[in-house]
Amino acid sequence: MKAYHLNGHAGAGRLMRTDLIKPEPAGGEVRIRVEAASLNYRDLLILDRAGDGGFDGRVPLSDGAGIVDAVGSDVVQWRPGDRVAASFFRDWISGPFKASYVPSALGGNTMDGMLAEYVVLPATALVSVPEHLSAVEAATLPCAAVTAWHGLITRGGMGKADTLLVQGTGGVALFGLQFAAALGARAIVISSSDDKLARARAMGASILINYRDTPDWDAAVMKATDGQGATHVLELGGPGTYDRSLRSVASGGKIVQIGVLTGFGPKPDLARLQWENADIIGVTVGSAEHFTAMNRFLTEHSIHPIVDRVYDFDEAPEAFAHLRSGSHFGKIVVTL
Ligand SMILES: NC(=O)c1ccc[n+]([C@@H]2O[C@H](COP(=O)([O-])OP(=O)(O)OC[C@H]3O[C@@H](n4cnc5c(N)ncnc54)[C@H](OP(=O)(O)O)[C@@H]3O)[C@@H](O)[C@H]2O)c1
Structure with a gap:
C-alpha cells in the first residue's frame, strides 16, 4: 500500500x-x-x-x-x-x-x-x-475540533451568555468560533489579515481585531467589551500571547491553554488570574468519548x-x- x-x-x-x-x-x-x-x-x-x-x-x-x-x-x-x-x-x-x-x-x-x-x-x-x-x-476533526470542544464545552462549559476570544484563523480557532456561533455566544477573533477577519465575521464573529495593526489587542478586547473581557480565551499562541490573554479574560473567566504558535514555555504573570478569580484549563486534545459527544453537536447544528x-x-x-x-x-x- x-x-x-x-x-x-x-x-x-x-x-x-x-x-x-x-x-x-x-x-x-x-x-x-x-x-x-x-x-x-x-x-x-x-x-x-x-x-x-x-x-x-x-x-x-x-x-x-x-x-x-x-x-x-x-x-x-x-x-x-x-x-x-x-x-x-x-x-x-x-x-x-x-x-x-x-x-x-x-x-x-x-x-x-x-x-x-x-x-x-x-x-x-x-x-x-x-x-x-x-x-x-x-x-x-480528531485533533483541532476535539481540542476546542474538550476545552471550551466539556471543561469550559461555554454557553449563550459567554464571550469567546480566539487567536488566529487556523484549525482550532475556527472550530472554537463555530461552536460559539452555534451556541449563540459572542465571538472575538484576532488575526493578521483583514480578509480573514472579514471571513470570520461572516461565520458569526462580531468583534474583529487585526493583531498586526493593533499589537495591544488585549486593550482592544477590553474596549470592545466595555471593560468586561472574554469569559473564554482560546490561548493558542503561548509565550507571545499569554500575557495579553491574561489581560483579556473576564472576571470568573477561563483561559483554555492549548497552543505553542509562538514557542514553548509561557512564563506569564499570573497575578491577574487571582484578582479576577479566573481559571486556566490545560488541554491535550481529548478522548473518543469527547469526540463522540462533539459529533452529536455537529450533527444537531449541521456544522461543516x-x-x-x-x-x-x-x-x-x-x-x-x-x-x-x-x-x-x-x-x-x-x-x-
Ligand atoms: N494542546 C493541544 O492538545 C493542542 C491541540 C491542537 C492544537 N494545539 C496547538 O494549538 C495551536 C493552533 O493549532 P492549529 O493546528 O489550529 O494551527 P494552525 O491551523 O496552523 O493555525 C495557525 C494560525 O494561528 C494564527 N497565529 C499565528 N501566530 C499568531 C499569533 N502570534 N497571535 C495570534 N494568532 C496567531 C495565524 O492565523 P492568522 O493568519 O489569522 O493570523 C495562523 O494562520 C498550535 O500551537 C498547536 O500546536 C494544541
Whole structure:
C-alpha cells in the first residue's frame, strides 16, 4: 500500500513516499481504508524533528477518516463499510486523562499516523463519522475540533451568555468560533489579515481585531467589551500571547491553554488570574468519548468544518508547505 513516512536522512523535505505491507487486523482490531487525512500545526513540529530517533520512519498525521475495510475477531461494533474517524489518542477512550495515554497519540514518536492507504487500530479507538460530513470534512476533526470542544464545552462549559476570544484563523480557532456561533455566544477573533477577519465575521464573529495593526489587542478586547473581557480565551499562541490573554479574560473567566504558535514555555504573570478569580484549563486534545459527544453537536447544528484546501496524495509535501506559510483559513486536507 502507498504511504508517506518521515525520513530523518532525507534533507529538507523529510517526507518521503514509501510502500508498506497492507496491515492485517488482529482480534479486537479494525482495518480502515483511509480516504482523507488532515494536517495540524503539530505535524509541522513533528516534521521538523524527523531526524530525532523516535520520529524517523513514522507515518505522519494524527487525523484521518475512511471506511472500515476488514475487522478482526471479537469486533462487534464495526462492520465493513462503516464510515469512521480515528481518535487522536488510541488509548484514551473515556474518563479523565492519564499520562499513560500520551505514547498512544497517532502520528507521534511512538505510533504511526494516518497518511497511509490502510491503517489498523483497535475497535475502541474509532468513532462514527456524522452522516452530514464528507470524508474530507471528517478528517479535520480528531485533533483541532476535539481540542476546542474538550476545552471550551466539556471543561469550559461555554454557553449563550459567554464571550469567546480566539487567536488566529487556523484549525482550532475556527472550530472554537463555530461552536460559539452555534451556541449563540459572542465571538472575538484576532488575526493578521483583514480578509480573514472579514471571513470570520461572516461565520458569526462580531468583534474583529487585526493583531498586526493593533499589537495591544488585549486593550482592544477590553474596549470592545466595555471593560468586561472574554469569559473564554482560546490561548493558542503561548509565550507571545499569554500575557495579553491574561489581560483579556473576564472576571470568573477561563483561559483554555492549548497552543505553542509562538514557542514553548509561557512564563506569564499570573497575578491577574487571582484578582479576577479566573481559571486556566490545560488541554491535550481529548478522548473518543469527547469526540463522540462533539459529533452529536455537529450533527444537531449541521456544522461543516472549514476546509481551506484539499491536496492529492502525491501533493502531500505541498500541503505541509501551505500549512507552514500560515496563509490558510481553517483546515488543510490530503486525500488518498
Ligand atoms: N494542546 C493541544 O492538545 C493542542 C491541540 C491542537 C492544537 N494545539 C496547538 O494549538 C495551536 C493552533 O493549532 P492549529 O493546528 O489550529 O494551527 P494552525 O491551523 O496552523 O493555525 C495557525 C494560525 O494561528 C494564527 N497565529 C499565528 N501566530 C499568531 C499569533 N502570534 N497571535 C495570534 N494568532 C496567531 C495565524 O492565523 P492568522 O493568519 O489569522 O493570523 C495562523 O494562520 C498550535 O500551537 C498547536 O500546536 C494544541
